[in-house]
Amino acid sequence: MRLVIARCSVDYEGRLKAHLPEATRLLMVKADGSVLIHSDGGSYKPLNWMSPPATLRVLHEGLDDGVIEQWVVQSAKTDDRLLINVLENFHDTAHDLGVDPGLIKDGVEADLQRLLADQIETLGSGFSLIRREYFTAIGPVDILARDANGTTVAIELKRRGDIDGVEQLTRYLELLNRDPLLAPVRGIFAAQQIKPQARVLATDRGIDCVTLDYDAMRGVDDSASRLF
Amino acid sequence: MRLVIARCSVDYEGRLKAHLPEATRLLMVKADGSVLIHSDGGSYKPLNWMSPPATLRVLHEGLDDGVIEQWVVQSAKTDDRLLINVLENFHDTAHDLGVDPGLIKDGVEADLQRLLADQIETLGSGFSLIRREYFTAIGPVDILARDANGTTVAIELKRRGDIDGVEQLTRYLELLNRDPLLAPVRGIFAAQQIKPQARVLATDRGIDCVTLDYDAMRGVDDSASRLF
DNA sequence: ATGTCGATTTCGTGC
DNA sequence: GCACGAAGTCGACAT
Incomplete structure (x- = not known):
């Protein structure tokens, strides 16, 4: 799992179109290529995301003014796409979590x-x-x-x-x-x-x-x- | 926003009961006290979580063998509670994100x-x-x-x-x-x-x-x- | 505050 | 794999 704190803007195009203006957010990249974009509030639902399976490609050239790099997150099964323009990178770490044993529920x-x-x-x-x-x-x-x-x-x-x-x-x-x-x-x-x-x-x-x-x-x- | 990578086990008691066995996961603590527990896969839904508003209390004493600290996440409005037993802490950082301008949608x-x-x-x-x-x-x-x-x-x-x-x-x-x-x-x-x-x-x-x-x-x- | 309804819903289960 | 119902659903909007 890769954790990035960055100032960024985001565009999603898939079943609908959506746009996130410039702000500082958490970008979470999971092992299956899925990406979650979280703000510092709200509930468990991210501001925007890409469901797995997906692939992340990072571009460094031909970008708009002030954009350090552009992340292109492409769904492997549909033509859903997430474009993340990174303007400033404050934190970038990767962690090996392994497979999770999963949740056990009772009372449903x-x-x-x-x-x-x-x-x-x-x-x-x-x-x-x-x-x-x-x-x-x-x-x-x-x-x-x-x-x-x-x-x-x-x-x-x-x-x-x-x-x-x-x-x-x-x-x-x-x-x-x-x-x-x-x-x-x-x-x-x-x-x-x-x-x-x-x-x-x-x-x-x-x-x-x-x-x-x-x-x-x-x-x-x-x-x-x-x-x- | 605080990001912790830790080996942990989790128990939730509220509208239902749920248990997460020991594994390494991401613990995300948001500014409103909400907590999200993510594995390195699945979709945007966390394995377990606490919705805001909530308060996080960290205990260091009277814990089971091998437990470094216990997080008690208590919902401010209901009696929902999340207990996180931290066994090993691999990463712990805090970040100031500010308020997010929010998502603009089209196609609903x-x-x-x-x-x-x-x-x-x-x-x-x-x-x-x-x-x-x-x-x-x-x-x-x-x-x-x-x-x-x-x-x-x-x-x-x-x-x-x-x-x-x-x-x-x-x-x-x-x-x-x-x-x-x-x-x-x-x-x-x-x-x-x-x-x-x-x-x-x-x-x-x-x-x-x-x-x-x-x-x-x-x-x-x-x-x-x-x-x- | 409360109820109703949509959602890039996600998740499990049965066939 | 598909279809359907439940969810600790979440969130937005109207009353």
Whole structure:
């Protein structure tokens, strides 16, 4: 990885065009040829960048007045291109980092779904699982179950429940209820947190809302699938 | 901005839990207290990070064996926390970057909309523009036009057409068709790329799909509205 | 402050 | 490899 602190201007041309006026920034060049241009603020997204795979070529001649060198970062797969005009170079170091073992995550929607499928009675006594990821023409229903009365239940699962999730579940219910083998199908919107507007919309459409306690569910599930 | 190259392990606890095993990485500390942890590959997204505003505290005592120092990065607004155990420090520099003037863009959905409005006959001969951003009670219709038969057409425009866009257009059509001065109103879903599931849903609802070629449209449009 | 929507999204997963 | 959905999404803009 090469780290350069430089006063520079940047032009990107690819799926769109973009321009960065002259300022001092960090230029990060990774081993795969990708380049990230960071300012000293904002979040993790760079001001501009080139995704890998890419190649960096440095030009020293035929440049505009005041430009020390021009970096041409060319994507290897598309014709996206990044032009960096370097006006002043304050820092330039290279470091050998090696390959990273990568991130281990816990607590995303997939974990919630697995836990809820294992503990489907959380939703009510007599509930039984039909299957996870029940595929339809318009996408997969997170969980399909049967309640104590034998009625089919479509469950939409979110970490954070907002209106989009209710819309999604509504579409599934509309489609599933056209299937005489399944109909009538009721819906349950389950999330760690459900926003008031989403709850109102769901209730209005006859969809039940359930708030899930991830920590409690993980506590019940005594399998040895622990991170730490 | 402070740049550190260090062998480290990282634990994040906040909206989820995540862990990075020991490896050599770049630790970037920005002026607003945000921290980015980058490996020498991948795209612009860091392996792990803390969004601003945040504060960095460095501990030197009571650490595990082999740990030189522990960084505690605490979000100022939430209880999200990042723990970085530094095992070896290879590089540590600080740089004054100043405030960045920011990015100037061209070629996003707004530009597509302007182009399509100018070249409304792309959608069919005899088409004429009524107006862009036709405001309704539930939001603006991207483009309202009239086809060769004089029928009103509501056009929803996306760079990438997925199901959400079809839902949006459906709501507009429902509303517009209640207006006797406009009804009947047909819909066109126009995008640079339309996903199969979105196409299925649109077709099912009697909405036409059109794929747009932005480069061709930009070529036809000979106006001098260029950035550079 | 809050909600909504686009993005050069990136990232994982299933087929 | 392609397509789709989630994200600790981020960011911009309107209310």
